[in-house]
Amino acid sequence: MANDLGTVPRLRKDERRRQILLELRLRPHVRISDLSERFRVSTETIRRDVEGLSADGLIDRAHGGASARAAVRYPTFDERAGAQVSERARIGRRAAALVQPGETLMVDSGSTTLQFARHLAFAETPCTVITNGFAVAMALGQAEGIEVVVCPGDYLGSEAAAIGTETVAFLARHRVDRCMIGASGLTADGPSEAIRGFAAVKRAMLEGARAAHLLVDRGKFGHEGLSRVAPLSRLTSVVCDRLPDSDLRHAIVMADVDIAVAD
Amino acid sequence: MANDLGTVPRLRKDERRRQILLELRLRPHVRISDLSERFRVSTETIRRDVEGLSADGLIDRAHGGASARAAVRYPTFDERAGAQVSERARIGRRAAALVQPGETLMVDSGSTTLQFARHLAFAETPCTVITNGFAVAMALGQAEGIEVVVCPGDYLGSEAAAIGTETVAFLARHRVDRCMIGASGLTADGPSEAIRGFAAVKRAMLEGARAAHLLVDRGKFGHEGLSRVAPLSRLTSVVCDRLPDSDLRHAIVMADVDIAVAD
DNA sequence: GATGAAATGTTGCAAACCGCACAGAAGAAT
DNA sequence: ATTCTTCTGTGCGGTTTGCAACATTTCATC
Numbered sequence: 001m002a003n004d005l006g007t008v009p010r011l012r013k014d015e016r017r018r019q020i021l022l023e024l025r026l027r028p029h030v031r032i033s034d035l036s037e038r039f040r041v042s043t044e045t046i047r048r049d050v051e052g053l054s055a056d057g058l059i060d061r062a063h064g065g066a067s068a069r070a071a072v073r074y075p076t077f078d079e080r081a082g083a084q085v086s087e088r089a090r091i092g093r094r095a096a097a098l099v100q101p102g103e104t105l106m107v108d109s110g111s112t113t114l115q116f117a118r119h120l121a122f123a124e125t126p127c128t129v130i131t132n133g134f135a136v137a138m139a140l141g142q143a144e145g146i147e148v149v150v151c152p153g154d155y156l157g158s159e160a161a162a163i164g165t166e167t168v169a170f171l172a173r174h175r176v177d178r179c180m181i182g183a184s185g186l187t188a189d190g191p192s193e194a195i196r197g198f199a200a201v202k203r204a205m206l207e208g209a210r211a212a213h214l215l216v217d218r219g220k221f222g223h224e225g226l227s228r229v230a231p232l233s234r235l236t237s238v239v240c241d242r243l244p245d246s247d248l249r250h251a252i253v254m255a256d257v258d259i260a261v262a263d
Numbered sequence: 264m265a266n267d268l269g270t271v272p273r274l275r276k277d278e279r280r281r282q283i284l285l286e287l288r289l290r291p292h293v294r295i296s297d298l299s300e301r302f303r304v305s306t307e308t309i310r311r312d313v314e315g316l317s318a319d320g321l322i323d324r325a326h327g328g329a330s331a332r333a334a335v336r337y338p339t340f341d342e343r344a345g346a347q348v349s350e351r352a353r354i355g356r357r358a359a360a361l362v363q364p365g366e367t368l369m370v371d372s373g374s375t376t377l378q379f380a381r382h383l384a385f386a387e388t389p390c391t392v393i394t395n396g397f398a399v400a401m402a403l404g405q406a407e408g409i410e411v412v413v414c415p416g417d418y419l420g421s422e423a424a425a426i427g428t429e430t431v432a433f434l435a436r437h438r439v440d441r442c443m444i445g446a447s448g449l450t451a452d453g454p455s456e457a458i459r460g461f462a463a464v465k466r467a468m469l470e471g472a473r474a475a476h477l478l479v480d481r482g483k484f485g486h487e488g489l490s491r492v493a494p495l496s497r498l499t500s501v502v503c504d505r506l507p508d509s510d511l512r513h514a515i516v517m518a519d520v521d522i523a524v525a526d
Numbered sequence: 527g528a529t530g531a532a533a534t535g536t537t538g539c540a541a542a543c544c545g546c547a548c549a550g551a552a553g554a555a556t
Numbered sequence: 557a558t559t560c561t562t563c564t565g566t567g568c569g570g571t572t573t574g575c576a577a578c579a580t581t582t583c584a585t586c
Contacts (some may be wrong), residue, residue: 011554013563018385025381025402028291029323029330033542042565047544060292063327063572064543066291118285134397139285141420148418150425152433155411157404160411170415275582276533295573305535310574326542327573 017049024059024068031065046240087217087262088239092116094262095180095215095239099125103177106205109133109161110182111216121146122247130174132167132201134160156197163197171204178236179209185223186216186244188251190232192225199227211236218242232257279304280312287322287331294328336513350480350504350525355379357525358443358478358502361390366440369468372424372461373445375440375478393437395430395464397423419460426460434467442472448486449479449507451496451514455488462490474499474504481505495520 016039032050036043052176054061060069092115095126096225099105099120107113107129117139120127132153151170153162181202183191191214193199194217206212212235221244232251237258243249244259252259279302286293294295295313299306317324323332355378362368362383370376370392380402383390389408394400395416403411414433416425444465446454454477456462469475475498495514500521506512507522515522 020387022381025384027330028332029324029325043543044545044566045564049565057488060290062292062325063294063296065325067290069332070290121285122281134401137418138397138420138423141418141423142284148420149429150413150415152413152415155400155404155413157401157411160401160404166412306573307536307575308534311534 013049016046017053020049020053020066021058024066026057029062029065029067033064035065075146083223088112088115088144089119091215091217091239091241093119094260095124096120096125098178098237098239099123099127100177101126104128105130106171106174106176106179106209107131107133107136108179108181108202108205109136109159112217113180114139115151116180116215128176130171130176132162132171151188151201154197159195159198161198163201168200168204170228171201171208174208176209178211178213178215179205180215181205181229182215183220183229184225186214186220186248187222187224187237188232188248189224189228190234191216191229192223193227193229194225199225199229202229206230206234214238216240218244221248231255268312275313279309280316283312283316283329284321287329290331292328292330296327298328300489351375352382353379353525354478354480354502354504355521356382358476359383359386359388361476361500361502361523362386362390362442363440364389367391368393369421369434369437369439369442369472370394370396370399371442371444371465371468372399372422375445375480376443377402379443379478380501391439393434393439395425395434397425417460422458422461426464431463431467434464437471439472440469441474441476443476443478444468444492445478446483447475447488448488449483449511450485451495451502451511452487452491453497454479454492456490456492458486459489462488462492465492471491471495476507479502479503481507484508484511494518 020035032043032046035046036257039046050059050061050066053059054066058069059066070247088111091112095116096119105127107117109132112137113133117136121140121143122241124143124145128147128149129140130149130151132151137148139152151167153167154164155171156163183202184194185192191202193202206229214235214237216238218241232255235255235257237260238252239260239262241262243261244252249259280308281461283293283298293307295486297308302309313329314321316322317329321332322329346434351374351389354375356444358379368390370380372395376396377398380399384403384406387408390448391410391412392403393412393414400411400413403409414425414430416430416433417427419426446455447457448455456465459466469492477498477500479501495518498518498520500523502523502525504525506524507515512522
């Protein structure tokens, strides 16, 4: 109803919203009261603007204002089902414990590997990490003793990650002790990935690492994404929050892959 | 009074504050009520944490929560005057107008080039941008029609940028229509940079671009950073918010460099 | 275990914010 | 000019947050 092709929208509202968006690209947070003062409109109007932008997914709402959209939606939007989050956090912590001081790593982008990065950053295990994920780099970048190397590539805004041939070629030029990757699904055929362009990156990490750890929560078991990443046998271990069904478990064990259950 | 070298601070508080900082690396805003729930402490305690972190200049306070300090620190807290900010914004807008559809660009990390990026993102001029700055990539990554390529390199957390030999080598492999770079200072000897490791990146961009634009606000005139980036003559134009003094202006003109004054 | 400092929780009240409903204002289309 | 739609402002009750003072707990140290 708002986007009739022929109509020229009014200036006022769109201009304001546009300014709000611009502002939020510069600073992470704006206050409704400030905006109201600046545009000389009522707080209610700004509230409606912010509400609208938020509904369009362009910004995140906050009490008293609005904030830029999170680079990575980390605890997804299911706040209450935070179970998922804490399970991923447990997986991340378990995986972080695998890292020995001085090691070199490759880390995938994704919410589960981000949890890993957060725990590794907290542990401050001295190591070197190569990653294509912005959130992972930012999480690790503040930790003392952790060197972070970022991959080149085409920037994928929706996932805040670099992908593509540049990324793959860069990874192929490196060799590390371990890699930590996520996946959209895990079956007896191996991990698979739903997001276009990610499978190749994960594959490149698997190739370049002596040990490969797959970080997946129980929700991934039995699901299959669009692209096959690699056969199960390519993995060293699967880090998860619960043992898979006996079929999948059997396939994993037969492929000589360890299973580590967090907590 | 907080940093006695010998004393070992308690765990609880620091752990919490650290997690808050970590969280703010990933999302721009956290709510006090959420944090209180997550850490199972009273909102007052979180409020004190946030207050403390804010006093240390590590985060920005907001009603109901806290927000990350912009990846690249933006100047002052004076909202309305915001002179520096709006001047940089004007420079950014002016520079964004230089970009023609279909061009290829290299863009430096930094607060002024970030302003450029956000205006380019808003204009949605179709183009391809190579950048080493995370904030620049994230700003441009939301825009339709703009392809963003990120550089590899060592991640510098304090500036959210990639630097080092990998970055330089990557840039050297590319050739673009224009580059947009910032600087810590500008004198008759040319632009200079205060942050270690940045000068080499800027130099590589200058080498790889047919046209080179330096984006600087008036505060940079006459200042000189640690590393010389390049001679004035290497630039195509200087985009600034006010004409430099006659001496500097003369040097710029003699070097056959254009001066574009925003607004 | 006693002691004291720091951290945390609790309470009460003021201020800021939210959301709704309705009315007025500004444009667009007829 | 008129109608109609969309946008904006105002008022008000309800909720959340902020802030300060005080009570309580925790922890290190003796």
